[in-house]
Amino acid sequence: MGSSVFFVICLAILYVGSCYSLSDQEKDRITELPGQPTNVGFAQYSGYVTVNQMAGKALFYWLTESPEARNPESRPLVLWLNGGPGCSSVAYGAAEEIGPFHVQADGKSLYLNPYSWNKLANLLFLEAPAGVGFSYTNTSSELYTAGDRQTAVETYAFLLGWMERFPQYKHREFYITGESYAGHYVPQLSKIIYERNKGVENPIINFKGFMVGNAVIDDFHDYIGTFEYWWTHGLISDSTYKVLRVACDFGSSQHPSIDCIRALRVAEREQGNIDPYSIYTRPCNSSSSLRRNLGGHYPWMTRAYDPCTERHSEVYFNIPEVQKAFHANITKIPYPWKTCSDIVGEYWGDSPRSMLPIYQELIAGGIQIWVFSGDTDSVVPLTATRYSIDALKLPTVINWFPWYDNGKVGGWSQVYKGLTLVTVTGAGHEVPLHRPRQAFILFRSFLLNNPMPSSVQ
Template sequence: MGCKLDPIPCIFFLLCSHVLVSNLCHCYYNAEQESNKITSLPGQPAKVDFDQYSGYITVNEEAGRALFYWLTEAPTKRGPESKPLLLWLNGGPGCSSIGYGAVQEIGPFNVNRDGKSLSLNRYTWSHLANLLFLDSPSGTGFSYSNTSSDLYTSGDKRTAEESYIFLVKWFERFPQYKYRDFYIAGESYTGHYGPQLAQIIYEKNKEMENPVINLKGLLLGNILMEDYYDYKGMFDHWWTNGLISDSTFKKLNDGCASSSPVHPSPDCQKALDQATQEKGNIDEESIFTPLCSKNSSSRSSDLHVESYINLPLLFKAYDPCTESYSTAYFNLPQVQKAFHANTTGIPYPWVACSDILYNNWTDSAPTILPIYRELIAAGLRIWIFTGNADSVVPVPSTRYALNALNLPILTDWHPWHIGKKVGGWSRVYEGLSYVIVNGAGHQVPLHSPNEALILLKSFLENNPMPSGGPLFSDS
């Protein structure tokens, strides 16, 4: 019958229009939920100990906008019914949370190099939470709109509003998650998406007697926070790491002082182009690791790599070509069928990031800092982290923005450790914690998966980053 038991076996069921309710326990059966269940994925390991669901939720009937999601629950042995729900959002704008966060970073599977099969991710965040990946806005990943002009009119405001509509409808489809501890996580342009969505949830919840979205906090990495500081810190990082000349450093600071990272002014773009030439063929999101060989993109937003090459033994632990594997995988017809995706027959291939959305973003808030002040005052748990090898949203950008919040410092700058190794550094403010992950790039869970999982554990438990101890164990 496909019931979702929570938490003990049901004995007697009352069949309603779409929910089975027991007088002796809670048992949910939702026809839409059951239709979204994934039986197995092509190339998936034979045995997995968790349930997964994917599908669409319409967020605008008139325009025909629908957002695609993938839910991967915690393993049965870890008790998914007792674990929180964590929403993961990728940035861009226009980059797929399914294609990045789910299969390159924190999900239960990684796509193998053949682009056809999956392997288990030892460091999946589903050890500690049920994971909900959302492609937002429409036009991102498998999410779509029946109104083609929507691809040219997306922006912060509509994305936040329709992500909230998605959540409201999603919780109706998955009522077992109502009132569950709920967190928002993500990276890069999620520095806009996450706080803006959290603000709407907080404001709507104040109007309700018993809100079902039990928002507890945000965990955000390498995020854009304010245009001025984002640029200032980025230029400082380029200069101090010897990536650009003194004269270009001056041109960047002069030409981009009042510009937007999403839509730079002509003078700013000219200086950025000069900086790109001086930096050379490097991965700006991980400046100490190799590129994925040919046709690497020059776009200075979320990761773009093209094809796999044989990597030196030195870099065997990190593969810069993971995006190319996921691109191949999600374009397989049998994969789309298993995911209940592309049901409308979208006439273009799946891509990890939409250049149309990115290049035509209509509204990008120049600062998110006032929203942070509101969320901190609301008592939400807020952690921000940065990989210090990222030059797109580097450490200085975040430090400048955090200093502008002028929060009292509870625990000043200090290292945190994994065993005897320095995992990074941290500072705890009143209402916000900041963590640096040493050696990681823009996608911290991809570059430093063990450190990222320890970070999540500390965040969920609301404990300081560890001063020692073993690596995270998945046993």
């Protein structure tokens, strides 16, 4: 790259705080991860992009490209975000859901995910905001001021800086996906990109659409739908359900009343020792005997569901050799890598009550939107999602129908004008963890923007 061209690029991204040459991309290449299978057949990169030079703030990413045999240069780029707020996309999205590698129970080795989404797209996992995972800031006060708006702005700055480092992805079809509180991250980032792209003939970030799962969308409808789910699934008593509906009025107040908090505590006791993210599977207890006996208890899953997967990640990503291979923790942050930050979520700032106005704006702008929901999640359940979508009052294009996988119902779907809703039967909060094959089919349909397969064959 000529010096004059490099100078222009530096000026263009000066506000991000970094300038990159093509060699920076090669420095981020991962040669091999400790404990990974041999002959994986795809390229992977990881490292940092500075998003605020003054605060010394940099976000950590992990890119897993499509296998060479699947022509990665012709595949779209998909950004995956996890929520919390304060939880790591490397821990969840990459290491136990849609990424090509999952962490073994020993926390020291990896195995290939047969339903990895990188078979269909180049996957970019981002730990955001700073303070999550390996992402850091040299200004400690920044850890206590994170919020929705700042996260969206800095993620956008990350994307601009990252694409200077990876210019082959400029103008490539780009999608954003995520789950849970990323139901806030994804639409707000989408809005920024959409508005910045207005009037640009060939935008660098060629944004096409987004997809969110078991997503926080609208406080009022989410709570109504959550309490209804608990009651209709026999998790709480009639009396507690009635109290919750009266005491927890999230339509008029952002903070729960004392009566609401009391009712929520009663509901928690009534639900008992379950995994609220997957109500029909065992919770992760400290008992080693439980973990030894997990295998074979859930024969309907490709691999036995292990609710302790987060623990495996916390072992693996704290191994010094692993961090070195990832070019991570270069500033020697004074705390261990965790799946979710102890600080970021606790001190979260702005959090709008509803994402529905953004949905309306992007639907009007022709942006593709899909929403999916695992139907055994009681934290952000299907009923909450359905109430939120119903509030948009969108015309129906294809009415409610079952979709199939090998002749078996995989869930249900409804296609609205501007939005597609998909349910995944038997899946919890992390749909690709519980139903990896069905999630793969969902992702394929999303990229094609085709309705879910409705044929029994």
